[in-house]
Amino acid sequence: MSYEEKGTWVYLVVSLLTYVGYVVVVLGRVGDGALVDVPHAGPMLWAIGTSVVLAVVGRVALEAVRPSDRHRPDERDREVNRFGEHVAAVVLGAGMVVPLALALGEARHFWIANAIYAVFTLWAVVGASVKLVAYRRGF
Template identity: 35%
Template sequence: MTHEEKRAWIRLVVAVVAYAAYAVVIIAGGTGGRPLAETPYEAALLWSVGGAVAASILAEIVMAAVNPGASRVRDVRDREIARFGDHVGQAFVAIGAIAAMLMAMAGWERFWIANAVYLCFVLSAVLGGFARVAAYRRSLPEW
């Protein structure tokens, strides 16, 4: 497994774990008998995003320390796979932006808008990660 494939796995796993932890905190621990839209979510969302970034960085540092001799040179295939994964994931960033815009125009609660955007960012990371891992395991799709 190449260094770049390991990075893709790390980011994929961290995105799923961070969002799952956020969902558990909001759904199980934060409602307190009130409607979900009135749940204080801001701190949990910020901690989830910040924790995911920190966990990814830390995991990549540990991975590099465990295998210091691994080649960290990105070749043409690595760049093409990264670009492919970015293209797959970017669709959900656009979907999240459009959804947030429509929700804001319709006057939805900020809770739903923020969570829709966060979910789309996570889906972008997860699907982009799956695309990268699949490309490393098989090959890039032929167009």
């Protein structure tokens, strides 16, 4: 497994886990009140920050445990990355219609922020998944 493919696996797992963790925290704070009244900014920022740190630490730890033969991307790595980013960009562009519509409809900040975070997570998961499929099965 190449260095780039390992990094993609880490990115996929971390993106999913931190988003799920965020959702669990927010839903756990609902109690008897309304979901939109739950303080979400702090947990969201913590989830995003944790995601960045875990992606870096996870990639370094995985490389320490299972070193790669090479660390520089080759032509295949570049093509896989280009293809995955292209597909993910389509998802991001289409997905951002939702928070835009929410903003134009003057929805509460809770819904707009969560839609943006969900779309960015979807973008990361789809991009990483497409790349991993391309690594395993080709284009």
